[in-house]
Amino acid sequence: MAGPNRGQSLKNALLRYRVLAYATGVFLLLLTLHIVMQGFQMRNTDLSWFSNEGMSAVIPGSGHLIPMIHGWLYLIYVIVAVDLWMRTRLPLGSTILVVLAGTVPVMSFVAERWVTGRVQPMVGAVVERKPRPDAVQKQS
Amino acid sequence: MLRTALKPRWLALLVVMLLAATLMAKLGEWQLDRAREHGESAQQAELAQKSSKTVPLESVLKPSQTFQRDAVNAKVTVSGHWSGENQLLSPDREQDGKTGLWVVTPLITGDGTTVPVVRGWVAGPDDAAAAAPDSDTEVTVVGLLQPSEPPSVRKPGETSGLPEGQIDRVAAAQLAALWPQPMITGFVVLDSQTPAAATPITPVPPPTSDGELDWGNVSYAIQWWAFAVIALLFWFRLVRDDHRGLLPSNDDEDDDEPLDEGTPSWPARTVDSP
Numbered sequence: 559m560a561g562p563n564r565g566q567s568l569k570n571a572l573l574r575y576r577v578l579a580y581a582t583g584v585f586l587l588l589l590t591l592h593i594v595m596q597g598f599q600m601r602n603t604d605l606s607w608f609s610n611e612g613m614s615a616v617i618p619g620s621g622h623l624i625p626m627i628h629g630w631l632y633l634i635y636v637i638v639a640v641d642l643w644m645r646t647r648l649p650l651g652s653t654i655l656v657v658l659a660g661t662v663p664v665m666s667f668v669a670e671r672w673v674t675g676r677v678q679p680m681v682g683a684v685v686e687r688k689p690r691p692d693a694v695q696k697q698s
Numbered sequence: 699m700l701r702t703a704l705k706p707r708w709l710a711l712l713v714v715m716l717l718a719a720t721l722m723a724k725l726g727e728w729q730l731d732r733a734r735e736h737g738e739s740a741q742q743a744e745l746a747q748k749s750s751k752t753v754p755l756e757s758v759l760k761p762s763q764t765f766q767r768d769a770v771n772a773k774v775t776v777s778g779h780w781s782g783e784n785q786l787l788s789p790d791r792e793q794d795g796k797t798g799l800w801v802v803t804p805l806i807t808g809d810g811t812t813v814p815v816v817r818g819w820v821a822g823p824d825d826a827a828a829a830a831p832d833s834d835t836e837v838t839v840v841g842l843l844q845p846s847e848p849p850s851v852r853k854p855g856e857t858s859g860l861p862e863g864q865i866d867r868v869a870a871a872q873l874a875a876l877w878p879q880p881m882i883t884g885f886v887v888l889d890s891q892t893p894a895a896a897t898p899i900t901p902v903p904p905p906t907s908d909g910e911l912d913w914g915n916v917s918y919a920i921q922w923w924a925f926a927v928i929a930l931l932f933w934f935r936l937v938r939d940d941h942r943g944l945l946p947s948n949d950d951e952d953d954d955e956p957l958d959e960g961t962p963s964w965p966a967r968t969v970d971s972p
Contacts, residue, residue, distance in 0.1 A: 626917045
């Protein structure tokens with residue numbers, strides 16, 4: 559079980575998490591911009607806040623797509639973050655914060671730095687262990 | 699496994715997770731309701747168009763009043779006289795696959811309220827039907843009430859680039875600068891008028907719908923339910939790990955339990971080990 563694939567699969571899990579953290583972060587910034595624009599447009603229209611066209615004024619249709627894409631990306635982000643937690647057992651409380659960070663603008667970038675800082679050494683450790691016999695670990 | 703699950707901390711966490719999952723399931727349901735509503739509002743317009751029941755405009759929307767949700771697609775009747783000299787054309791309006799213009803004429807009611815009326819569609823600005831109506835005759839208009847279109851966003855000093863007498867959006871905010879006040883914050887899409895117009899004009903159909911669900915809201919509904927499932931799976935995984943002695947607090951370096959593939963048990967620790 560403790561084959562050399564472990565290090566690689568942890569590395570892949572970390573990469574998946576990082577990609578999703580960036581993608582979610584970027585779309586959350588777009589979503590924030592969209593909502594702020596809706597707020598400004600409200601001053602010129604008589605519509606309620608979210609009935610304004612927001613980003614659609616700049617890129618047609620984006621006002622509908624951005625919230626939808628962010629929603630799906632965030633769902634995958636949560637799955638990938640939980641998967642990474644299962645593999646690494648980072649502290650539970652911090653993991654919950656990492657999951658929630660995907661809903662706060664800019665915070666997912668911060669979370670990505672934190673997670674990468676923690677998990678990268680683990681990846682190195684797993685790879686390091688590879689040539690050693692299992693018995694060495696048991697002795698400790 | 700069951701005994702582990704019944705530990706007070708896991709029971710407490712289960713209650714929390716169940717509450718969270720219930721809340722998320724409810725939010726999913728709410729989104730699905732909204733998705734249905736969105737699909738229905740366009741259908742309502744077609745139904746209202748066909749129905750013969752009308753309400754006086756002032757009973758659903760007063761001048762300068764914020765447009766209420768239930769006023770959308772109301773079939774209203776309003777009387778007054780046209781202000782022909784203030785008529786505007788709104789280009790880039792597609793109808794039956796052709797691009798033409800909307801003829802937007804202000805109707806001044808008895809109490810002096812300006813009501814923007816989309817009288818119909820013309821193929822070109824020189825179309826005979828686009829001629830401004832006579833301002834003296836009293837007319838009664840029946841049509842579907844619509845909220846103002848969102849005004850186009852421009853940089854300060856930037857213009858629409860349209861010729862004189864044309865507007866890009868039927869927006870109260872933009873019309874306010876051109877037409878007498880007070881004005882309503884929506885417009886009426888003309889269905890019929892009495893007496894009939896001197897030159898017949900192609901009517902603008904009510905907003906058409908596919909009668910389908912709004913996929914943005916459907917997405918949110920699915921996502922909420924997925925979060926509910928993830929919350930419960932998360933709890934299950936925690937309990938199982940505790941059962942297998944894998945949680946950090948219970949970790950006594952006893953590695954007898956087989957590990958799942960891809961689950962290094964605290965590999966960081968092996969770095970410290972001599």
